[in-house]
Amino acid sequence: MESITKNRQSLDTLRAMVTRAYGKDQVPSRTGKWVHELGHGWFNVAYRVRLRDGRDVVLKIAPPPGVDVMTYERGAMATELAAIELIRESTAVPVPAVDFVDTTGELGGADWFFMPYVDADNYGVIRSTLSAREQDKLDQALGLATRELNAIRGDRFGPLIGPGSPSWRTQFLTMFETVLADGSRKGVDLDYPALRALAESQAGCLDEVTEPRLVEWDLWDSNVLVRDGRIVCIIDHERAFYGDPLIEAGFVATQLRSFGDPTAFLRGYGKLTLTPAEHDRRRLYTLHLTLIMLIETAYRGVTGPRHLDWVRARLTEALALFDRP
Structure with a gap:
């Protein structure tokens, strides 16, 4: 890219x-x-x-x-x-x-x-060439690997290097605010006061997260190398931090089906359903992610309407989650 x-x-x-x-x-x-x-x-x-x-x-x-x-x-x-x-x-x-x-x-x-160099195929690149059974097997393995990564405990929420916070609510709202500030600095057209107010009004659900865990956050299939039907390497770890495992990429599809079918990932992770409180947290994380997807286009120099239209549509879907019970 x-x-x-x-x-x-x-x-x-x-x-x-x-x-x-x-x-x-x-x-x-x-x-x-x-x-x-x-x-x-x-x-x-x-x-x-x-x-x-x-x-x-x-x-x-x-x-x-x-x-x-x-x-x-x-x-x-x-x-x-x-x-x-x-x-x-x-x-x-x-x-x-x-x-x-x-x-x-x-x-x-x-x-x-x-x-x-790891001699293997990029799962995100070859996914469409694989059978449904092969994809199911690899998605399940990715869920299992994600769970193992999330088992690593930290002593505070936030960056692996540098200061953090004892409160996940405080840390996440800080992360959310920096994304809004990034968008405002580049002149991305968004209703910043409304987005800030929405996140703050929904943040109470974050208080149930009390133990910092390692999260990769960017663990999409495009960061997975596979060979002979097995995961042989996971790459691109620059977005890792200590937070709530539910923020991981594998859970995005539980609310936005344009990101695929999460069934096999959830099975591998050992978490087949989300509680109502987890759905509340997950929709905040989905909003945060889709805002990043839109705002980062200004930092990457992306001008093509096709990608911009796609990420705008995902942000609209994320906002619509807050209108559902």
Whole structure:
């Protein structure tokens, strides 16, 4: 996907990064196709690089400092690295190893890191080619993996790195407010006072969440790598934080069916239905998500009407949830 946040680099800079990470002996020759961009992401740029010894690795580069991003995206690469380390230490969920990290900004003007390339298919890309039974199996496995990730406990709600809050209500309303501020700063056409008042009036349901849990938040099928009918790696952890597991991507479809059928995910997660109170929390999270989906288009430089119309429709659906019992 195209985005102005992608910090693309010259071949000379990419070679310099390889040198710093793996040594001069691994720098690819100047002939042959040794690098290509992995295009499915919408924030960082990522390259598949073939080292001189034949190994394939992935280089991920953060946006340059001069590019404006949404508030929750600041420091996203540091969050991703912290999440990978935490998941590797605390669960059996497969996530990438990290070969090398550079935070100096000397090459590319931003943070970057290398990890081994995982030879597998992107589930979001191949989903439509799979049978219903194959999709059901993978969705169930994704529910199980999400539950294992959510079992990691934190000591406060909020970012993995930096200050948080002992109250989920306080933390979520802060997150919601920063999204509104991001939209206002870019001039996105929304009724900000009404949205703020709606969230505050519904926030009482958040008080029943008292234990911070790790949430990936961005665990869509496009961030799942599969091989031979199994999940072999989960990627893109830069949006992780400590919060309510019900905010996870797999639960969105319980209210917005344009995101698919949640049945197999819920079965894998071990939560077949939501209580009325959970539905109340979930609709706040759905509103929050659809606002981000709309506002982030201004930060990505998206101008095509097709995508904008689609996200506006999802926001309309999210708002309509508050008119239902």
